[in-house]
Amino acid sequence: MRVSRMVEALLFASQSPLSAAELARAEEGLDEERVEEAVAELRAEYEREGRAFGVFEVGGGYQLLTRPEYAPVLERFDSVPGSSRLSSPALETLAIIAYRQPVGRAEVEEIRGVGSGGVLRTLQERELIEVVGRGEGLGRPLLYGTTRRFLEHFGFRSIEDLPRPDELPVVLAQRTEEGKPNAA
Amino acid sequence: MSDAALAPHPSGPDLYQVELERFQGPLDLLLHLIRNQDVDIFDIPISRITRQFLAAITQVERLELERAGEFLEMAATLVRIKAQMLFPRRTDDGEEEDPRAELVRRLLEYEHFREAARLLEEAERNRSRLRERGYVEVRPAPPLADVPLHTEWSEVWEAVRGLAARLAEPEPGYRFLGRPVRMEEKIELILGMLQESRRVEFAAVVSPWGTRMHAVVSLLACLELAKRSRVRVRQAEPFAPLWVYRRRAEDEAA
Structure with a gap:
């Protein structure tokens, strides 16, 4: 059985992204590199045949998704509601958390200049952020970070996929370098 | 803060009419006032901006208490900065301190995150054009x-x-x-x-x-x-x- 066919079957049957490591567990002797080759084969094949879907990389995994040009067709059909877009306050709060993580509520509110408890709760309920630790200081405040679901929602492969700091104005870029030693 | 500071300003040439509900908070409103009038953010005419800010928030009673408080707090900050501009303070090493510096830093920081939020929104829009299995769900047909x-x-x-x-x-001429x-x-x-x-x-x-x-x-x-x-x-x-x-x-x- 060809590896690309096995990978295809797994991607087809799964509703959420599967990482190369997860896919490699399908068969003994498979490794991540072989899986990545198989994914490349599938991509080339779908491209050649002009398929309506492709293998996309989101949230650190591979997923079969329909191509963007078919979005209008799907939206006209019986689409499932609820995959709604985020509000401006939610996006603003998420941006702060994404670049400053781990970050507490006080800092978010300081930057936005408005109370953000409700927004944080909503983002947590939608599993876009999670508590990743507790800060120093009074009451040991909860610190938030983004989740894999966050990456999936925005179509980022990993947190390094966030719009590059150099695409953003200067002050933010400096902050991100200081604040995130593990960022690329 | 005195009542006079919050009294509606008589309409003048630089009275800036804005709809308060549109703004996410005081920083958003302040940035709007600055960016829409081509004001140099590193040299904010604090007197004018303060007057416009106060005029804009005369509608503040329409907001819920928490949001109203946020706008009033900023108003207080602006009035304080305006006062400090009149009596410049010197730091320990004798340098003159600009009372606007902290506000400018906050405004720039906020603006940058707002830009980051815009980029996120763009990514979200692109992502929403790709759909996973299960997105389409055929609704059951109504019973006959x-x-x-x-x-x-x-x-x-x-x-x-x-x-x-x-x-x-039928062929013309005869009929069966x-x-x-x-x-x-x-x-x-x-x-x-x-x-x-x-x-x-x-x-x-x-x-x-x-x-x-x-x-x-x-x-x-x-x-x-x-x-x-x-x-x-x-x-x-x-x-x-x-x-x-x-x-x-x-x-x-x-």
């Missing part, structure tokens, strides 16, 4: 019994006219008069055909004879059966084939 007769008279007549046009015109066609026969024929399948195309009812008379009587039979709730007549769109469906009661009987 609940469906009213879809066809309107005009549609039925369209179908009849279409059919009549397709039926061969067949025996009269009875509606009861057609009713039996249609019900008989519906014994074998759930639906039958109207053209199939007529095709063995293919004359105008048979078509007209068959149609009348269909309509009579529809009236008696024995069949349902359905045409998806003008000129589409006309279908005769067995009603649910017939389904159960079959």
